[in-house]
Amino acid sequence: MTQINDRVQEQPIEQKKSVPRLRFAPSPTGFQHIGGFRTALFSWLYARHTGGQFILRVEDTDTTRTVEGAVDDLLKGMTWFGMDIDEGPIVGGPYGPYYQTQRKALYQQYAYQLIESGHAYPCYCTPERLDAMRKMQETRKLPPRYDRHCRFLTKEQRAANEAAGATWVVRFAIPLDGETIVHDELHGDMVFKNTNLDDMVVLKSNGLAPYHLAHLVDDHEMAITHILRGEDWIPSAPLHVQIYNALGWNIPLLYHLPNILGKDKKKLSKRRNAPSWSDFQREGFLPEAVINFIALLGWSYDDKTEMFTQAELIEAFSLKRVGIASGIYDPEKLTWMNGVYIRNLSLDELTQRTLPYLERPEAAGGLPDSIQRPLDPIYTKQVLALEQERLKTLSDATKAHFFFEHELIYDAPMLIQKGIDATRTHDALVQAHNGLATLEQWERSVMETAMDELGKTLGLKRGQFFGALRVAVSGSNATPPLFPMMEVLGRDVSMKRIEQAIAKLG
RNA sequence: GGCGCAUUCGUCUAGCGGCCUAGGACGCCGCCCUCUCAAGGCGGAGACCACGGGUUCGAAUCCCGUAUGCGCUACCA
Numbered sequence: 001m002t003q004i005n006d007r008v009q010e011q012p013i014e015q016k017k018s019v020p021r022l023r024f025a026p027s028p029t030g031f032q033h034i035g036g037f038r039t040a041l042f043s044w045l046y047a048r049h050t051g052g053q054f055i056l057r058v059e060d061t062d063t064t065r066t067v068e069g070a071v072d073d074l075l076k077g078m079t080w081f082g083m084d085i086d087e088g089p090i091v092g093g094p095y096g097p098y099y100q101t102q103r104k105a106l107y108q109q110y111a112y113q114l115i116e117s118g119h120a121y122p123c124y125c126t127p128e129r130l131d132a133m134r135k136m137q138e139t140r141k142l143p144p145r146y147d148r149h150c151r152f153l154t155k156e157q158r159a160a161n162e163a164a165g166a167t168w169v170v171r172f173a174i175p176l177d178g179e180t181i182v183h184d185e186l187h188g189d190m191v192f193k194n195t196n197l198d199d200m201v202v203l204k205s206n207g208l209a210p211y212h213l214a215h216l217v218d219d220h221e222m223a224i225t226h227i228l229r230g231e232d233w234i235p236s237a238p239l240h241v242q243i244y245n246a247l248g249w250n251i252p253l254l255y256h257l258p259n260i261l262g263k264d265k266k267k268l269s270k271r272r273n274a275p276s277w278s279d280f281q282r283e284g285f286l287p288e289a290v291i292n293f294i295a296l297l298g299w300s301y302d303d304k305t306e307m308f309t310q311a312e313l314i315e316a317f318s319l320k321r322v323g324i325a326s327g328i329y330d331p332e333k334l335t336w337m338n339g340v341y342i343r344n345l346s347l348d349e350l351t352q353r354t355l356p357y358l359e360r361p362e363a364a365g366g367l368p369d370s371i372q373r374p375l376d377p378i379y380t381k382q383v384l385a386l387e388q389e390r391l392k393t394l395s396d397a398t399k400a401h402f403f404f405e406h407e408l409i410y411d412a413p414m415l416i417q418k419g420i421d422a423t424r425t426h427d428a429l430v431q432a433h434n435g436l437a438t439l440e441q442w443e444r445s446v447m448e449t450a451m452d453e454l455g456k457t458l459g460l461k462r463g464q465f466f467g468a469l470r471v472a473v474s475g476s477n478a479t480p481p482l483f484p485m486m487e488v489l490g491r492d493v494s495m496k497r498i499e500q501a502i503a504k505l506g
Numbered sequence: 507g508g509c510g511c512a513u514u515c516g517u518c519u520a521g522c523g524g525c526c527u528a529g530g531a532c533g534c535c536g537c538c539c540u541c542u543c544a545a546g547g548c549g550g551a552g553a554c555c556a557c558g559g560g561u562u563c564g565a566a567u568c569c570c571g572u573a574u575g576c577g578c579u580a581c582c583a
């Protein structure tokens with residue numbers, strides 16, 4: 001019980017410099033949504049901005065809710081976003097272990113210390129009694145709080161409970177009067193009446209500490225200097241202040257970040273209205289775009305700048321410019337921003353990053369399975385050169401499937417443009433085919449000159465003539481410019497498709 | 507119910523007493539460009555700064571109420 005890990009005992013007190021140390025401390029109860037990653041991002045940005053350290057700690061004290069694979073998913077997400085971790089699971093560090101379930105003894109030590117100093121007490125109440133108590137409070141419209149039944153037990157009564165082998169927890173003894181001031185760097189001083197505070201459990205009957213004690217002990221032991229967390233923690237902050245005081249510890253700087261809400265104006269929730277990082281990845285969002293976007297959810301640089309590379313974010317980020325009002329997550333702007341990032345990609349990079357999206361199985365969002373993999377990177381690059389400015393996400397590239405398909409599927413009427421009939425369309429395509437066949441080079445400007453000429457002699461508007469050719473060659477009404485497209489498609493494919501179109505009309 | 511936090515265009519936000527008849531961005535609408543779709547350029551609609559009182563020569567900005575929204579109210583985080 002009193003065997004505390006050595007490394008915990010002799011904490012490396014003297015830092016080289018007193019540099020900010022920030023942590024991200026999620027509980028592995030499912031995937032992290034952008035709200036969680038936003039908290040992580042701000043901490044990470046501040047650490048990088050100041051040359052401080054960024055620590056990842058897994059708050060897995062609620063073993064009943066721990067989800068298999070959650071830590072793994074989290075780590076993958078952090079990597080995807082490019083947030084590197086200085087200390088934490090896998091990378092380790094001088095303040096480990098970084099799983100709370102492995103720090104059990106520490107919490108127990110401090111819980112007992114609190115009992116000895118009179119700041120906490122053992123509570124033998126059964127869940128049934130607590131339940132009944134709450135029900136009664138509810139019917140009598142009283143605030144549901146622990147009634148402090150065990151707080152004033154005599155020594156004899158305690159001994160009797162022990163002798164009876166009653167299971168017990170440790171509760172923190174909140175001062176019976178006065179008030180607690182929580183100083184938050186963003187919100188200023190927040191004052192709470194102690195009579196509104198509850199004697200919360202700080203050590204569970206299974207020997208593990210709930211969040212309130214565990215995070216606090218770890219933040220202290222890990223020499224955390226800044227705590228960034230969601231504003232939903234504000235109500236329990238006075239309890240934390242009380243525990244800090246009882247232990248005689250300095251309180252790290254507190255930053256309660258505004259929540260990110262869903263369209264329903266409710267807090268983003270893993271199971272209701274929030275996408276995971278892997279959803280973004282699967283849909284073809286670039287991590288740098290998502291980072292840029294979520295950085296702007298609750299933080300701003302000035303009144304106009306909003307595109308930031310990662311390096312620029314680190315340079316520009318300031319905790320002082322973090323807002324305090326909750327904001328709604330609106331994916332439309334993210335989509336726009338992602339498009340901007342895609343347009344800024346070099347062609348080679350775009351190709352390299354898009355290929356996996358095209359090549360994944362059709363069911364997973366890729367090109368039709370009838371198209372053979374792997375794709376030719378050279379050809380794909382030519383296609384993407386034409387599609388780049390049309391993409392909002394990388395997975396959008398599949399809309400250029402006609403560049404890859406063997407057989408085009410569309411109905412003949414699609415070929416017929418406004419103001420002309422089937423016969424003239426048929427004739428125009430035949431003429432175009434003949435004209436194109438005589439061309440020495442299969443090159444966009446050569447084709448355009450020839451077809452412009454032909455269109456005029458046929459008495460067709462560009463829209464009519466080119467429109468028919470567009471559908472013939474692609475089976476689609478929305479494509480890149482006709483001749484560059486035909487150039488990429490190549491002579492054989494283009495000519496064959498025009499022939500097929502003619503056949504459809506004949 | 508109790509306690510707490512918040513409140514500027516539909517959305518993200520700038521604003522920290524006079525520069526605001528409130529600026530930017532997304533989205534929306536229109537025009538231009540144009541072989542379609544985009545991209546781009548230009549322009550427009552869109553916020554009585556939640557409401558009501560103060561303080562002040564002067565308030566989106568400070569103070570107090572009210573309303574609304576959200577959060578917390580577990581041996582969850």
